[in-house]
Amino acid sequence: MADINDRKRTLFRHPLAAIGGALTIAGGFIFIVLLLLDISVGGENPYSSLVTFVVVPAIITLGVILFLIASWLQVRAARARGEHVRFNLRIDPTDPNYMRSLWLFLGLSAALILVVSYSGYRAYEATDSVAFCGKTCHTVMEPQYVTYKNSPHAKVACVECHIGPGASFYVKSKLDGTRQLFRTALNSYERPIQTPVHNLRPAQETCEGCHWPQQFWGNKFTTRTYYKTDEQNSPWTISFLVKVGGGNPRTGKLEGIHWHMLAANKVEYVATDEKRQTIPWVRVTSPDGTQKVYKSAGSEIPDINDPATEIRSFDCMDCHNRPSHKFLAPATALNLALSTRNVSPTLPYIRQVGLDLLNASYEDREQAQAALDTGLMAYYQANYPEIAVSHAAEISRSTKTLKTIYAENFFPEMKTDYRARENNLSHFVNDGCFRCHSGNMESDDGSTISSACSTCHLIVAQGPSEDLSQLTSSITGLDFQHPEDIGDAWKEAKCTDCHTPDSGY
Ligand code: HEC
């Protein structure tokens, strides 16, 4: 330590030390003011927290560093001039001047340590908040933030799924986050953001904290109404019992869709594409240790002994890959809006016209919203002038709904919508379950992964009406009837072969 008395006399002469000292003092002052503001106003504002607990402490620390550098430079310069620089490590309690300086020094250091550690803690809190994750980088995270707000997990913090408890994933994610911050600053991030997320915490450690499949059982009753693209927007309703299943410890039964997840079973697979959509190889390990390998007939099978081949253990996210960021296909969103009358089914061809408007390609959301604003009315004025007058209120309500559907599901700036975001939980819009349950996965002993419609759900009612009582129904299950007469084509082809993004799915 340089002699504090000497330093006190000479140090601030050096411009760097003066700047450093000024930064430290000003920073400390600003910190106290902002801290008082933060305590009195409260609330969750990621920007102010970032300034108070990251930017200001960084300024203070910078000031201290400049000050130390200045001291070092001065000592070095003095020595170069041949002057004797005296270091005095002894504490000299008899010199009151010296003691005052020492206490001042210690007091300032303690205050600095307090500021830095409290800031560190608050910075940790701030960077873990939903607002920080979702809003700080506006455009980049907007698709995920908006869909999150519309999901059943809107009250679950981002970090509950993306980081989970414990230090190691916290550190990993913050390192990752820092890289992302730079990419955002340099505007060099991908559009759309890459998915799947490769360093996502295994589901066992996140989802299972709140949902435990050992405790699921039974079926879930779901009803959906679809509307065709004809002039009448003809409805067609299907009701299912989805065999959610699970393992009920009270009955000891293992069954249904959550069979894959039960501790005793292990399913592994290899995907040949980045998005895990093409799966040619699956291995099942039973509780007794026997293994069965299924291979896709007619596909090239990757060499599973090659260390470069990633063998992935099937987990919650392989089906529930959109628990919180679900980008609805426009046909799905329109069917829902028609059934709730937010888009009026009395408007001729509304299902088709709405779909075309949503599906068109737009530069940015302003252009899209402008096109949606006038699109419907322009169509009816041109093709059904009387309806444009008599149904003006319906057209206006439907226009409003279309704009909301677009705002919640399409993000042209980030090139993100249903076309860039597969949902694996079904097999209708994306292949999902049919990646494996397509009937052409075969094991050496000739067994296949089941593709019978009743493996996963029972269709208990179906028919051309919105009214359940008008449908054909049976609690023990019906053979599927395709809403449009396409013969047996739905048995031979995958649903996604015909129901493509062009048709709104
Ligand atoms: C219920 C759990 C959950 C919550 C809560 C959650 N996410 Fe996700 N998130 C996921 C899953 C699962 C994926 C997709 C993983 C995959 O396919 O690899 C994902 C993917 C992402 C992606 C990658 C792009 C994409 O669409 O796949 C981003 C970015 C993201 N989340 C940001 C956020 C932000 C920001 C929040 C909070 C506003 C949040 N997440 C909240 C589970 C969640």
Ligand code: HEC
């Ligand atoms: C912090 C607790 C928490 C975590 C972690 C969590 N969830 Fe949830 N989840 C909830 C809550 C709360 C609901 C809403 C329950 C309801 O609506 O009945 C929910 C609902 C769901 C639903 C039903 C959604 C629907 O449409 O009805 C699914 C599926 C689901 N979560 C899957 C997941 C998956 C997969 C993960 C891990 C990526 C996960 N959850 C992580 C709390 C959580």
Ligand code: HEC
């Ligand atoms: C094989 C695919 C698959 C896997 C793996 C899977 N699920 Fe599911 N899960 C489903 C399907 C399908 C449904 C029914 C969805 C629906 O009808 O909305 C469902 C329903 C749920 C529900 C809602 C249950 C209800 O009664 O509404 C929750 C919660 C859930 N799953 C959580 C999980 C968790 C946690 C895991 C991982 C431990 C997991 N799932 C693994 C396919 C899967």
Ligand code: HEC
């Ligand atoms: C990675 C491949 C893969 C995917 C994707 C997949 N499964 Fe499976 N599933 C299997 C395998 C393998 C079996 C077991 C076949 C056997 O050996 O009996 C199975 C079995 C089942 C069973 C029968 C369980 C029982 O009671 O015996 C159901 C139900 C099921 N899956 C539903 C689904 C649903 C629903 C989805 C989509 C959300 C899905 N699976 C996605 C591989 C997969």
Ligand code: HEC
């Ligand atoms: C491996 C399991 C599995 C098999 C096999 C299966 N489905 Fe499904 N199906 C699902 C799941 C899971 C959903 C989504 C349920 C939900 O969203 O609640 C679904 C959804 C559907 C839907 C509604 C789609 C939507 O998004 O509105 C229809 C229609 C349907 N299935 C028909 C069939 C028919 C017909 C067959 C036989 C050719 C079949 N399924 C075979 C698992 C399966």
Ligand code: HEC
């Ligand atoms: C050979 C092509 C083809 C295949 C394969 C096919 N569909 Fe369709 N599907 C159609 C056509 C064409 C329509 C009529 C579209 C319209 O009017 O908008 C239709 C309409 C529908 C509708 C109602 C209207 C809508 O689009 O919302 C449902 C539900 C449906 N199909 C389910 C399925 C399911 C489930 C499968 C797979 C098991 C499947 N389809 C396979 C051609 C096909």
